[in-house]
Amino acid sequence: MMKAQTIEEKQYLVRFNADTKSHLHVLDDNICLTKCPDKICTIFCPAAVYKWEDIRMHVGYEGCHECGSCRIGCPHENIRWEYPRGGHGIVFRLG
Amino acid sequence: MGVRETNTQFIAGHARLPSGMAAKSVFDTLTITAEVDKKYGVIVDASCTLATEHGRDYVARLLKGHSLKDGIDEPLAQLHEGYLGKANQALCAALKDLYKHADVVVLADGVNSLLAKQLGFHREWRPDEVALATMEILKLDKNIIEDRFNLEANQGCTIEIFGDATKGILGTGFLYTNKDTLSIGVGTLLSGLIKHKIKPYELLEYVKNHPMIRPYIQGSEPVEYLAHLIPEGGYHSIPKVAGHGVLVVGDAAQLVNAIHREGSNMAMTSGRLAAETIIMAKEQNDFSESMLDQYRMKLMESFIGQDLKKYKDATHHFESFPQYFDQYIPMLNRAASQMFTVDGASKWEKQKKIWRDLGSTKQKFKLARDMMKAWKVMK
Known part of the structure; x- marks a missing residue:
C-alpha cells in the first residue's frame, strides 16, 4: 500500500506566481456563517483554498488552480471569481 | 427631452507605465481615450492619464484631427519624436492599443469564459454541466x-x-x-x-x-x-456561439463529448470553422450576427454537432439514475468474477446464481427497462 499523499504534499508540487491581491472574494461572510452549514467549497475545492475559521471563510488564493469550481459550486453564489492579473497565478511546468 | 443622437464613438487604449514617473503613483497603467467621428474616423477629442495637465494637453493636441481611417503611423511618429518624457514608449503602446480594432473576436477562453457570460451568451454553468x-x-x-x-x-x-x-x-x-x-x-x-x-x-x-x-x-x-x-453539459448546454463580431469555440462553447472523452479535436475543428466563417465575412465585409451565424450552422452540421446530438441525453440520464454506476457496474463485475472463477461449480450453476443475484422478477424488469433506456440515450 502506497502512503496516501495529502493535499499539502500535492500543492507543494505546484508552482505559483502569487499576486499581492486575491482574485477570489467571498461576497458576504454572514451567508457562510448563517446559511451554509455544509460549507461545501471546503470539500470540493481541489486545492483546499477555502478553510472555515470559526466565523469566516479563509481564502488561500495563493494556491488556487483557477479551475472555477467554487464560482459554479457555491450554493449561494457567494464567491466572486476572476482570473488573477496578467502574469500571476498558477504556473504549469509539465501537465 | 429626446435622446441626442451621437455621431462619435468613445475608444480607449492602455499600456503599462515604466516605474519612477509621476503618473505611476496614481495609476498602474496609462490610458489614452479618444472620441472619434463614426463616419470619418476623425479624432475630435482625446485625453490621457498622464499626471501633468501640460502632458495631457500635448497628447490631445497631437491626436486631434487625425483620422483613424488613415492608420496611425503618422500620429505615432509625431508622438514618438515629439513627446520626450519618460512615458514615450507607454504612450505609443497605448495609441497602438487604441487603434487595434478587430472585426471579429473569437472567444477561446475555455470553460471559464467570463467574456461569453458577460455578453449574455449563457448563464452561469450549473454544477452538473x-x-x-x-x-x-x-x-x-x-x-x-x-x-x-x-x-x-x-x-x-x-x-x-x-x-x-x-x-x-x-x-x-x-x-x-x-x-x-x-x-x-x-x-x-x-x-x-x-x-x-x-x-x-x-x-x-x-x-x-x-x-x-x-x-x-x-x-x-x-x-x-x-x-x-x-x-460536460453536452448538446443542451451549448451556448449562443455567434453574435455581432463574436464567435465562441472549444471549451468556452461546451464542445466536449464526455462519453468518448473527446474535446481537443472539437476545439481545433470549431476553431477552423470559425476561421472559415470569418474569411467569408471579411470577403463580404459583413460581421453581423446573421452573417456569423453561419459558423453555428457549420458547427451543427459537422461531427461536433452530430456527436453531441447523439449523446444529448446520456450524461443527464446517468446522472439522474445513479443505479447504473452504484449498482449495475458492481453487479457486472461480480457476475464476471463468478463466471470466470474455476471452483468446481458448473457454468450452468454459476449462470443460475448470477440470474438469482439480479433480484426479484420485479427488479429484473426494472433492470431490463434501465438497459433499454441506456441503449436509447447511447444509440
Whole structure:
C-alpha cells in the first residue's frame, strides 16, 4: 500500500506566481456563517483554498488552480471569481 | 427631452507605465481615450492619464484631427519624436492599443469564459454541466514505462478507468503514458462531488491506490498536481456561439463529448470553422450576427454537432439514475468474477446464481427497462 499523499504534499508540487491581491472574494461572510452549514467549497475545492475559521471563510488564493469550481459550486453564489492579473497565478511546468 | 443622437464613438487604449514617473503613483497603467467621428474616423477629442495637465494637453493636441481611417503611423511618429518624457514608449503602446480594432473576436477562453457570460451568451454553468478533473504527473523511468505498458520506443498507451474508480459517482479515471512520466487522473461531475461530499484529491488517491491501478504506477514519483474543469453539459448546454463580431469555440462553447472523452479535436475543428466563417465575412465585409451565424450552422452540421446530438441525453440520464454506476457496474463485475472463477461449480450453476443475484422478477424488469433506456440515450 502506497502512503496516501495529502493535499499539502500535492500543492507543494505546484508552482505559483502569487499576486499581492486575491482574485477570489467571498461576497458576504454572514451567508457562510448563517446559511451554509455544509460549507461545501471546503470539500470540493481541489486545492483546499477555502478553510472555515470559526466565523469566516479563509481564502488561500495563493494556491488556487483557477479551475472555477467554487464560482459554479457555491450554493449561494457567494464567491466572486476572476482570473488573477496578467502574469500571476498558477504556473504549469509539465501537465 | 429626446435622446441626442451621437455621431462619435468613445475608444480607449492602455499600456503599462515604466516605474519612477509621476503618473505611476496614481495609476498602474496609462490610458489614452479618444472620441472619434463614426463616419470619418476623425479624432475630435482625446485625453490621457498622464499626471501633468501640460502632458495631457500635448497628447490631445497631437491626436486631434487625425483620422483613424488613415492608420496611425503618422500620429505615432509625431508622438514618438515629439513627446520626450519618460512615458514615450507607454504612450505609443497605448495609441497602438487604441487603434487595434478587430472585426471579429473569437472567444477561446475555455470553460471559464467570463467574456461569453458577460455578453449574455449563457448563464452561469450549473454544477452538473461541468466535471472537475484532478490529475497528477508521475515521474517514471522511460525503460520501465516501455516494459510495464508493453510499448516500443515512441509508442504510448492510454487506460480508461470506469466504475469503482469514481466510487459510484458518474465519472471516469484515466492513465496515460508520456515519454518519462505518467499522467493519472480522475474526473466526476462537480454536482456528484457536492452530493457525495467527496474531496477530489482524496478520490485521486483512492484511484492511485486501487489494486488494479497501483501496479502500473508503482515506484513512480509525483512531480506535479493539476485540477481543471471540463465542460460536460453536452448538446443542451451549448451556448449562443455567434453574435455581432463574436464567435465562441472549444471549451468556452461546451464542445466536449464526455462519453468518448473527446474535446481537443472539437476545439481545433470549431476553431477552423470559425476561421472559415470569418474569411467569408471579411470577403463580404459583413460581421453581423446573421452573417456569423453561419459558423453555428457549420458547427451543427459537422461531427461536433452530430456527436453531441447523439449523446444529448446520456450524461443527464446517468446522472439522474445513479443505479447504473452504484449498482449495475458492481453487479457486472461480480457476475464476471463468478463466471470466470474455476471452483468446481458448473457454468450452468454459476449462470443460475448470477440470474438469482439480479433480484426479484420485479427488479429484473426494472433492470431490463434501465438497459433499454441506456441503449436509447447511447444509440
